[in-house]
Amino acid sequence: MTETGGPKPRRRPIVRLGLFLISYSFLVSVICCTAAVGALLLLPLLAKTTYVSENALMPGSASSMLYSEDVLEASSLVSKIMSLDPSSIGTGVEIRSLIAQHVTELGGEVNYHKFQPQLQKFHPLYFFSGPDEGTNLENNSCSSFGVSTVGIIRALRGDGKESIVLVTPYNAVNISHAEALSLGVAYSVLSLLSRVTWLAKDIIWLAADSQHGEYTAVASWLRAYNAPVFGYKNAPQYEICHENDLSGMNMCPTEGTARCDGFRRAGTMAAALVIKVAGNSPEFEKDSLSIFAEASNGQMPNLDLINIVNYLAVHGQGLHVKVNKVWSLLDSWWLKTLGRLLELVGEVARSLNPTWNFGKTVSEYVEGTATLASSLYHQALGVPTGPHGAFRDYQVDSITMEISRHFSSNYNFRNNEFLHRSGRLVEGVIRSVNNLLEKFHQSFFLYLLTSPNKFVSVGVYMIAFALLIAPLPLVAASLYADANKRNPDAQKDVLLSPEAENEASISFRSWKWLHAARTVFIIHLWGVIVALLPYFIYQIPGSSPFSNLSLWVVLSTISMIILKSSVCSSTNIIMQHQSIEWALLKSVTVAAAFVGLSLMSVINFAAAEIGALLLVPLCLMATPLRFAFKIRTPRAIAQGVGNLLLIILGFPPVTYFVVKGVVEGYDMVRVDDFWIFLESLWDWNSATYLYICMIHLPCWVLCILILLHSCQ
Template identity: 25%
Template sequence: MALVLSGQGEKASPVLQFARKYCAHIGYFLGLLGFLWLLVLPTQSLSRRTYLSENAMMPGQVDVGFGSSKHLDAMQSVEHHGQDMQKVFGQLGLDSEVQRIDGGGINVHGVLRAPRSDAVEALVVAAAWDTRNGTNTDAVRLLAGLAQYTAEQVYWAKDIIFLVTDSGERGVEAWLRAYHGEGGVLRERSGLIQAALALEMPLAGAYTGLALHFEGRSGQLPNLDFLNIVKHVARQEKLPVYYHGLPDMPGRAPGVEQYLRSARLLLSQVRAQAVGSSVGVHAPFLHYGIDALTVVGLQAGGGRARDLVAVGRTVEGTLRSLNNLLERFHQSFFFYLLSGNGGFSKSGLFISIGNYVPAAVLLAAALMFHAMDLWWRQGPDVTRAESPKDRITRINTYHGFLRSTLPGSIALMVRVHVLGALLFAIPFVVPKVVVSDSTTTGYMFTMFVASVTLMLHLSDSMWNPKVASDWRQLKALVAVYVAWVVALLAVMNFSLALAMFAVVGLPLMLTRAADEQTRWTRGCTLLMLAAFSPMVVLTAIRYLVGSEAVGGSSSLFKTFLSDYSLFGSPVYPLVCLVYWPVNVLCMVIALMP
């Protein structure tokens, strides 16, 4: 604290003198170093080959048996959306139950009781009737065939739960709540769910590969061993597996093309984790701490097409490996980025948290050094004189300046964040019928009106000569606040930390980067801040990129609000409580004399 609060410089150590002189340069250097670190990630110099940490899983070392006529008959018994899956599960000897969902929709699940256990552990195979890509009937048929196959075997050490929903992630969330006794109680249930596998098979009949989607709504990830098991088992069935459905370039492709392909894969993961989008019904399981992922059949791409039986054998082999799991996944990584798919002869590539999180740490450190430089340069020029004369006078002047300005700066930050809290609470106060797709425009308009009103309200105090104020002090406080937000997010959701720095930290550093400001530079700064405001950014994503690209339906506001309400996603609170308030504070800093 002495390093940050010292404003005088008497008897300063050489380190403090050096820091005070070059603090601004250090901050910008660390920011540049953080960006360069991000640019290095797609080069694969920080990547490692994926490997299986849990040797007891033994993937691909069993003879698979799925695909007989009985299994195909069970698949054909599912004909249309209205098929009574409870009847299908009952005919197979499973303990089945139908769950009615509040707001419409049903879940049907069947429990295969393992003959070699006491129902303390379970695995889940889930499928939804419909997905964002269309009907998912083939996945439900495959699930019925797998239920037929597993019911014939006696080597299962864990119960297997087959779940079919017609409400997507909302239905799975309702089922999990009831399963854990949070919203009703299921009559037919099992023990602790160790892993879940979701199926999504477009109506194709044949598939050239499989896509793995694994991010949760709050940035959670399954254990890396789970992905490695599916990839290894699929390799035995000659089915290439692609993360996010993005194939790799050939091994002899030019280095630039390989870099761009790896960067595209990394960007897709960063976008999915930061925004909270997901593909498949695996996301609610991750919210409950259950390792889960979605397997999606791919129709395009090179290679020989395989039928639905090959996909079923892949799922069977995965279940056989999960059946060997002695305890929950714990040996491999829970924080990672995947930089390459590999191929039939090579493992995939991953970047561990120790290799990518320093980028976010450097960006947060850049904000901290920027704040220290601003703090030392605040106040009248007399408080920064190097002469030892009149030391007591300068110290009193400095602390008097802090006493007169610091409460106002803190009160301003609190005032803006209280208004952000009110914006956060609006959707929970108005009737639910009002919170619909049409609310996005109204909500953005509310943010705009709140921003302009706050500007007009503060204009009198900012330009009042009787009120002591210093934009450096306010910017330093905001920079420290944003640095802590980025640093805390980096250890929980690296991608969200990067997104917050891009839309909040970077504009903050560019605001009044120079001490002298003209009308032209002030106008350009306000235009830059308006371009980075939530109103413009969210609207641009919706109309230029499309909300489907980030996992939404038709409204980003509705998507963020729904993810927060159902899955506890932090995106909506961060928009209201950090993103918008800091953007407004940056505008205040730009307008201050």
């Protein structure tokens, strides 16, 4: 006889582990979320000291060759620029002529690039194209154009296949002394590089006319450099500019040479440095250097580029190097308290084992956290912190170096000393990049800075994100399993055979799951509509930010009502007047949040990290409020109040105003600031805007539907 029964096959260990975690999903969620917040707070302690990964860079291995003659020539150029009459209409033309004349005297090539300001208008397709696709072609007056001067020094030992770019933005209409100094720094380096024998890469000096914006000037030139238009006439249409004396701009500034005609190019860009000079800084006792590295959608340059700049600035020129911080956190009492606690833990750990180097001083921890928060925020925002961001769109490693002078009474001497020190710094960076035989690739591209010489790699800070989103699939599976265990009320009075009853039960449960998925899909479709509404709002001429924001809210509400009515009508047809189970709706909502955050982490990891901090607790805690009113236990009431607080804080405008108030003070907050904030995201094609409208906002609305489930 054959056996009709037997022991059930044992499940695989991974399956049993999954079932165990699903069974205790609530406990797992609490542990993971707590651990994720703790991991974020411990990141400043886990930061490592920066190091140069690419041995070929060899920063500081060679002595500086920048002589005093180069500095004096640069100082002479600065003096000539500042001696021009700022009230004269042709000042910008004279500055460009001076730059072109000095470059051609060095044996370089010069050309001019005319561009127009970027069109500040929302268009949904611009999110899938370059950030400088829309230019204003309606106004062809001279004042609507900017003209940048481009100088190229060909490397004596190079083959013309690679180049290094120096960018010095300046306002051609009203140039400041600091901008003139930045031109002088670049020219002093160019003067040296025009005669050295070790240069293997061409040097491009872009004196970017920033009267219409620094980023616009650089991005426009890069687009023309990388995507040339045949038949493009580079020389501006000066015949329409009779009000300015531009007659000499189409000709070379030096007779007997023909090096300034047409659009000139060099090789593939290995790196780019944006050089800016800030005003006098009384904060420090010596000159300081600020490094800006964030580009669009959280892109960062290779860490080696920041490392060599920091190393040469500190050890070579004695500069104080700094990066952005969230200054309000430096005076935070709770952060100082946490720092004292961690310092005490570190002392106990070192007493047990001197080799355990755990813990930092309170000041180091607070400053590291403020710097980390700034780095995370600017990456999540997706907006470049300087014109260097235009290069990252073409996968060129670049940073902005903003040098601040310490105030001194000996003005002329300090100018020459400042030019010499800044020029040697730029020379050292160029010499290191010149040694590379390939693009930057050895070091990190995904990292957060806690100081100019401390960083947290993606392998460390992704742990917090992984812990945050890990409970989402477990909770979704747990809710779905619990919902399927309950028999539907519609079948209580139906008499069927066991086989037919089982088949009907499975079919009914499937319909309920499909309806939950349909509801989630329609709400996310509403998010797409909300994201596209500003395109139509911008068609209204002469509207203010407040009126645009108000109209956006009204149109979004109307579209929600229309879609909600369609959902309710489909519910009556599909469910046969049976309300949707909130557990199934929450299960699909949690799964959608998991997918959305995972996709966002591929585009902008920092934005996904901050989004998970706001969205995950909201999705996990969402339960119908009728439970709190019905049970009325302290735990249920606390959960209901917590849900309401998370709903309020999770609303994107409220989140923005809270963050802005903490950082800048609540007296600076205005209602229309949120619209202006969104405009900045549109201008830079930041994917954070799409995340807010198409992931965060729909999940927030779905959580409200869960809270108000008894009203459905």
